[in-house]
Amino acid sequence: MTFRAPVRELAFALKTAGFEAVLERYPETDFETVEAILEAAGAFAGEVLAPLNRAGDQIGATYANGKVTPVPGFAEAYRAFARDGWTSLTADPEHGGQGLPKAVELAVSEMVQSANMSFGLCPMLSLAAIEALTLHGTERQKRLVLPKLVSGEWTGAMVLTEPQAGTDLAALAAVARPDGAGGYRLYGQKIFITWGDHDMTDNLVHLVIARTPDAPPGVKGISLFLTSKRLIDEDGELGSPNDFRPISIEHKMGIHGSPTCVMLYDGAQAELVGELNQGLAHMFVMMNAARLEVGVQGVAIAERAFQQALAFSQERVQGKALWSAGPSGPIYDHPDVRRTLMLAKAKIEAARGICLMTGVLADLAKVAASEEDRAAALVRQELLTPIAKAWSTDVGVEVSSAALQVHGGMGFIEETGAAQHYRDARIAPIYEGTNGIQAIDLSGRKLKTTNGSAMREVCAEILLTAEALTESPDLIQVGRRLAAGAQALEKATDWQLAHQGADSLTSATPYLKLAGDVIGGWVLARQALAAAGSDAPWLQAKAPLAKLYASQVLAQAPGLAEGVMDTLPEMAAITPDALVG
Template sequence: MTFRAPVRDLAFALKTVGHPELVKRAFPDLDEDTVQAVLEAAGAFADNELAPLNRVGDQQGAKYANGAVTAAPGFAAAYKAFAEQGWNSLAAEPEFGGQGLPKAMELAVFEMTHAANMAFGLCPMLTQAAIEALTLHGTERQKTLVLPKLVSGEWTGAMVLTEPQAGTDLGALTARAEPDGEGGYRLYGQKIFITWGDHDATDNIIHLVLARTPEAPPGVKGISLFLTSKYELKDDGSLGGRNDFRPGSIEHKLGIHGSPTCVMLYEGAKAELVGELGQGLAHMFVMMNAARLQVGVQGVAIAERAFQQALAFSLERKQGRAVWSSENPAPIWGHPDVRRMLMLSKAKIEAARGICLTTGVLADLARLAETEEERAAAKARQELLTPIAKAWSTDIGVEVASTGVQVHGGMGFIEETGAAQHYRDARIAPIYEGTNGVQAADLVGRKVRSNGGETMRGLCAEMALTAQVLSDAEGLAPVGRRLAAGVAALDQATEWLLSVDNAAALAASVPYLKLAGDVIGGWILGRQALAAAGSDDPWMQSKGALARLYAAQVLSGAPGLSEGMAEGWSELEQVTAEALAG
């Protein structure tokens, strides 16, 4: 099936999310024509260059041999074109060669990239995260020699955290950074699950590595961040000999076969400190949070790709008599449950897209809003939404990809149709960059409970105002009623979280995140329905239909989620593994 980048959906979403009046002040030269031109050009590249490589990437994948990784067929040439056309530099600072566009624009372009070819998109995605980390914490040498090459896409970046004995628990990592006596360091150790840690698509790869110095204390306070280059960096910016690190192998994975996931071996690699000693985890969180938002966008993207294929199949596949078709046999689109699955999938995609783009808008406002008060408020809401954007959106990605297989029926279970690839590719997103359980723990612990719930209360108050407007809008009163009930349920759940101990809050964290995502998603759809109200364009009219369906099928469950959060957690502590095993 031919992929079509969702340019119109993205353009509409960018107009209806966030704070358009504040964004206009931050980016006064950005007009709708420019946004449309960027999206159309990016969409054409995704359609014509990346989507055709998605299947070959899955079937043939990246290869490892003789201590080196070769990208999947066609990927290296596509990456070169991606960089040459400027897609790598959209939101980077102009002083480093970037275009200075809004973060939300970058996310929109990367959604199309990931939807066309998720395995490919992982390479420039992590480069974006490295750019953000070095922009904030890099030394002058690193900003001068490394940042422009990453921004241009001439080099790529890799995030190097995980070790075999220390997955999410970074405090347990053992990689060593030993001073070399010349102001630099030598890195020793093994890292695993390093996405695009080695490849042949660029001349050089920059690794940002967490490691310990000899005198560092145990735990997270002993971790520092280091930059090491595949080829040694000379003071004039030219490349020297091969550095002392290499891939030991690549993983054989369920999906994203075109993305090389490397075991990396550091055998005395020359490195330099990024930021301050002992602050490595704080510095790396800049990169991690950037990647988490991008992974949320991946969830939206793979859902969009799976939905498009399922919708096309439903219009082509003829089977039985249908309620809404006079043909016999009729396209399965005419069967109510197939149409329900597809419309609900579309609604959830638009909700997740809106959450991710809103978070991107807030990231810009946290830096560029005119007043300190506006910047602080944007920063607080951005931090609140980041774990929701990552976790809720990637759960939606898996759900919609699974629904896509279901729409195909038995054909979906057959690899040749391609629906199974989307499901396999989607499954990694809830796992990496911090599992969705970790995101939920972060949401309740650091983002809600740490400031007494004030940021969430403020968001709920804003959503309640939208519910009132919806209740008075023609044809949207049911959405307003359901959204108001959902906001009340989220408010209730937030107050409960603030009243219980840490164990109970953590036990309820995943249902709480789902509740928050469900309600915020309904708010996004309600705002889109209001923006489309009164139009006689069938595409615009569908926004109201999607909001009403989502309200009936998803928002209606919010009160039950909230009530259930307060019950049953004592059983988690009391029931033993032996009892469950029988």
């Protein structure tokens, strides 16, 4: 099935996410330029990357004799991707980058991930490495390594997880021993290392967390190290292979084209990134960048699955369709199928808006005119990041499942390709911090940072939008339900802040869902208002999408808030045996 990059939707979503405030700080970049970038990226995604997606699933990356070989065609596509400048969009011009806003890069990333999620993971992790080295790299690393990552000549990998230490980084055992010459030697095994090895470039850079022999216990003893597949001399020339290698790749449910490596470090030469024993903070620069990118992945795979389901629904003729004239019609004309597709579309637009809104805030946190405005943007960006990651990736799974359902039995058959989207989507709620961890981060950290004021300010702005909706006769009910949702979110926020321990932890996930549902409704409401009066059919659909979302999702917000606040003290006493019938 042909993939069509949603360029006009992305441009519209950027505008309604407040992107024009960012462009005011980029006098050399106008919106027409941004649209041209999106058009070019969409063409590359559709013409080069999308055709490789099926082979990525069916053939997959392979491992033999200590080396990983990517899917046929991936290497050529990657070299074209780097040559055309897609690896350097947001990087600092000082290091060879184009210095564009983060929100533009996220919009481009969505099209790349939608066309080929397995491929898109490789440059995504390089972007995270670029951000970490830009902030914390040494002069040598910025001179020799950073420009190569920015140009795409080399790729980066984020190396965190160990067999005994998943999320619990305090339990990691990898050791970096001083080598007596100002560097370190890395020892240990790491798992789940995405694109940890390949032959698409002549070098790979790993950013590895480990502890030195005399480091404090727990997370306070974690440091961040840079090591590369081939050694780099002081002139930037590549030398002999370093002492690390993949020892296997995982056989996964999905994203078969992305090699997930088990890596062995056997005395690999490495150098410190940033400060000793500050690796956790340095690593979170990468992690937070990757979390927003993964939220975009959720949107991307939902978009890809939706497009295929929408096309199938117009091709598949079955039974008497209520909205068809003849004795039979396409399943798109069956009310429940159309409702399913419209609700999927609404959730995609809501998730896209949340991710791009977070990207706009990331830009404003750097370039807003005043220190006060930059600080305010950063606070809201940090508040929305766990929502963007978790809620959007849940949407990815939900929409890809609904899209498979539209196919009926044909969706369960691998031949149609619908199952691949569902299988690929399922990893996104898991990696870069499971969605349960995102929920705990939201309720346990981000709310408390401002004692809830950041979320209350969001609720206040949502209520202003709800009031504006009541001035449009066609959107009055949307406004009422959006207002009720905002009030429910504010009430649940106050409850979360007033409760600690098990009560807060057990309600964290439904609280994040409530926040995502309501903020997603806010996105759709703003889009409906912005599209009012348009003659374009795709913009005329914004109001019906907002209405459907309000009736199917926002209407449930008050009940969901009640569930957040309805604790279950008996849960602590329920043993595993009690759950066995």
